[in-house]
Each structure stands twice: as structure tokens, then as C-alpha cells.
Amino acid sequence: MLIQVVNLQKTYRMGPVQVHALKGVSFQIEAGEFVAIIGPSGSGKSTLMHILGCLDQPSAGRYLLEGQDVSTVFDDQLAEIRNKKIGFVFQQFNLLPKATILQNVCVPLIYGGIRGRRRQLKLAEQALQQVGLGDRLHHRPNEISGGQKQRVAIARALINNPSLILADEPTGNLDTKTGREIMNIFRQLNKEGHTIIMVTHDQEIAGQARRVIQIRDGLVQKDEVIA
């Protein structure tokens, strides 16, 4: 089992008011699944994604990633888990604007302690070739299209061979046609064995996953497998 979430809760303090973003979420995800987490804004799905991505920690409950309880580890250890086990794809692409796309893809390798600049560049180049950007290596993010930026982000997410790819509204900033292309890449990756969790509010996009978990008011409302 890749992910086991048990009674996950998250409470924020906004001044005097306590906001219960997650009120006890439980589910399991096996390796190789393609899961869409869907819900309206304010449903708690972003909070859930932050916790699943080890960017944040639950207030209560347990989160086991590959059997390791990550709800009890802190800061630098979480950074290491993010680096090794999780590949992020964001709605805003989140590429470093001043670095070339090749350098962008190298970043997780650098923090992952992969030694040798030449080796890093070679790995990054291979990853970019896989997403069809082998001829854009030395362009900067502002010189390529949105779809290409998201491909760079996918290459960057894959570079450390993570156990889990976490995509947050990956098509939210793309036109329909480009969005479909990106979804095809995700489907292809899933076929190759990658586990993908995708957060979205778009029913149509969610429909391309094989399982949909619906979140509302901080609780799992529906959890269904699509044929």
C-alpha cells in the first residue's frame, strides 16, 4: 500500500476563529493508481494536497507514505521525503524564471545530492526528451508556451523517480487542447506504472482518472472507481 490516511484533521487558527479544513479524512491508495481528488473551492482539497505532498502536517490523524508515518516528522526530513518520493506539478508551473529549463529540471537532483554536474545535466536532458522538449534545453521559461512549461514541470517531477506524482490543477492555466495533451501524458505515465494523484475542481478532467475521491466540507463525500 502506497498511501494510508487515517482520520486526517487540519485546523487553522485565523485570529480568534478556528477553521476546520479537514474534519477526519480516511482513504487508501495503492501503487499504480490514478486518483482525482475533486471538490469545490473551500472544500479542503488544497489542504489535503499539501498534507499528501508533505508540505504541511495534519493537526490530528495519521498519514502513512510507503508505510512510514510522515505526520510525525519535521522540516528537513519532510524536505527529503518531498525530494525523493514526491513529484509536484502545479497549476502555476512554478518554474524558476531566471534558470534555463535544463537547470530547472536539475534542481531536485541538486537537493537530492546527485553528484556530478555532467551527470545531472544528462539526466535532466533525458527527462526533457521524454516529454518532447529535447530541442528547448537552453530556453528560459518565459520563452516557451504554457503547455511546454507544464511539460518541463512534469520532467522535473519525474527526475528523481518518485513514488507519487502530485498534480494540483495541472490544466488550470491551459487551453482545452493543451490541457488534453497534458492529460494524455499523465495517462501514459500511469500506464507505465506511476502513481498519480490529481487535485482538480473540473469534472471532465477528473473523469480521465480511474478513481475519484470527492471532498466536501472537510470530509470524503464520495470515493468511486471509474471503469
Place this chain on the structure above:
Amino acid sequence: MIWEILRMAVDSLTVNKLRSFLSMLGIIIGVGAVIAIVSVGSGARMQVTNEISQLGSNLITISPGIRRGRGGRISITAADVFTMELAEQLQQNCPSVERIMPNVQTSGLLIAGGNNYQTQVIGVTPIYQQIYNFYPARGQFITDEHEVNATNVMVLGSGLAKELFPDTDPLGQTVKLFVRNRHLLFVVVGVMEEKGTGAWGNIENQAFIPASVLMKKINNRKYVSGYTAQAVSAAAAKAAVGEIEYFLTRYLGDPEKFRVFSQEQLLETISQVTGTLSLMLGGIAGISLLVGGIGIMNIMLVSVTERTREIGIRKALGAKRRHILAQFIIEALAMSGFGGLLGIGLGWLGAAGVAKLGGWPLVVTHSSVLVAFSFSLLVGLFFGIYPARKASRLDPVIALSYE
């Protein structure tokens, strides 16, 4: 990894060139000031030291003691005991003293033909030449015969000779000396060599006459204002000072009546004074470095805020606290280090300019460059830590959603 971070730091500094330069300005000025001040200080000291050692580091000056008289007035009492004869006695009783010469001088107006010049007239004996290592270029110096007979002869400094006799050969010419409503005629017997201007006033424009003439015919006193003695060697200077002090204390009965000063002591005093001065100016430079450091901290804080999202991205991709910390500290170090280098260049130029004006050698020591540079790095480190720590502790979720 380090190279990666270093290159990123340089990149981010070159993106905002003007801003980086302005932030570095404090460091540039601070380091420049340190280099320039230390250089000017040691250049000036070297010049003074050179002049003193040119005169001979084995020179000893004996002067009257300064004592408070009644009503707080200063009275120079011992002046009335320094005679020509005492010089001979000192010579005989102090084995470490090679030569000793009385100091007598006056200032007067010299007239020759249509030219006149107000200057110092020094009463000398022949040993003046050996003591000050200063010889005539033409003609002769004052001789023992001139001294014994109190002959009205004069030796001119090279500059003075040009002032009084711009077109004619001064040797054999007559010069009229006016001192206190009196006038005497002198025959020029020699012209001194050129030595250049020095710390002791313009030695080139002085006139030299026999000490006996100055004492008997002009001052009408048998007392001299002090003595200049020369020790047998530089090493013997200390022993000579001791012998002179011992003899004079017994002879005058009061150690307060005189003061004995070797060139070495003078050098010490000068280096003490310049040392204090350098320390003070160095303090000012230090404050400038401090202000420069605050400037760097300010801009680093701005940079951390501006790049919050970048920090969030890096953290999401697995950057640990120390990675972010290193990135921003190295950026601060790069800024202060580069500022330090520019400051060294600036200080060097400034020191060269002042040295040219002052006419002394340009001395930029390795140690001052090293100290100033490492201090600037230290400032960068110190003031870079807080912003870098702030950056490294950012919450990744908050940082990622920062617009």
C-alpha cells in the same frame, strides 16, 4: 552544489546591477577608507622615519628641562648652564659619545646685492658635517680656524644660494646679515649640497656661520640652547643617553634641568602618535563598514521577500533549511566580497593620489588588504545570517502561494 549556489548568487546580483552596487557602496567606502588610511599613515610614517634615519639613528638631542615657574609660568632655567665648555666635558666623560655639538641659531635677514632673504642662521662647528651627514658641494665648510678666530664667514644652503645669487657665483661674495638692528658682513666660503626638503624645515635655505661668531658677536651670550651628540654607533645610542644623563645629573645636581632625547625615542613617539591617529581613523572606517553591513542586510531582506515564491518552489523540490540558508548567505558574501574588492581598488587609488601629493612612497601592505577584505566578508556573513535564516524558515505552503 557550492558552484551552483555561487553562480545563482552572482546571477541574482547581476539582475539588479544598480541596486547591488548601491547596497555595496557602504562596504566599498568602508574598505576603501581602511586601505587608504592605513596606507597614508604608513607612507607618512615611512617618510618621517627615513628622514630621521638619514640624519642617523645614533643622534641624541640634549635640551633644557621645562619647569613650571611661579604663577604657573614656564621658565627654562637650565638654559643658563649649557655652555661650550660643558660640551667638551660631556665629550670627555661619556665614552659612548663620538661627537657633540652645541646648538645655537638665530633668524635674520640676509642681503646680497639686490636680493634679500629672511632665514635661519645656524651656528656650527666643523663636526656638524659628520653629525648630520651634510657636506658642502662647492668651496669649504666652517673650519676650526674660523671657529677659533670667530671669522665672519658663511656657508649657504643650495636653495639660499640661488635666492641670493641667481646670476653670479656666490663664492667669495659678501652677504650682509641683519639681526635685531645690528648688521654684520660675511664672506661666502661654500655652498652646501642639495638634500631635498625634509621634516625639519627647509634645510636648503639655511645659512651656516661659526658658532663662536653667533655667540660672541650676535647673541652676546655664552650659553647655548642645547647640544646634539652622536653616539659611536646606533647600538651605543642607549648607553650614550645613560652616560649623558648620569653626567648631567651630577654636574647640574637636578635631573629636571635637562632632557636627553635619542632619535630612537623620537621615532617611538612618532609611531605612537601615528598609531593613535590610525586607530581613530580606522574606527571611523569601521563604522562605515558597519553601516555598509546594515545596507546589505536591508537589501537581503528585500530580496528574501521578493523571492518568497522561489524559496517555496525550492522547498517543494526538496531544499532543506541549510540549502536556503547557504544560498542567501553566499549571496550576501558575494555582495560584500565584491564590494570589498572594489573598495580595495578605490582605497589603493586614493592612497596613490595622497602619496603623490605628499611626496612619499605608496605603501599598501598585504596585511591591510587582507584585514579589510576579510572584515568585509565578516560583515557580509554577520548581516547576511538574519535574512538567510528568515528565508530558510519560511513555511513552504505560505511561500508557494505568495504572489
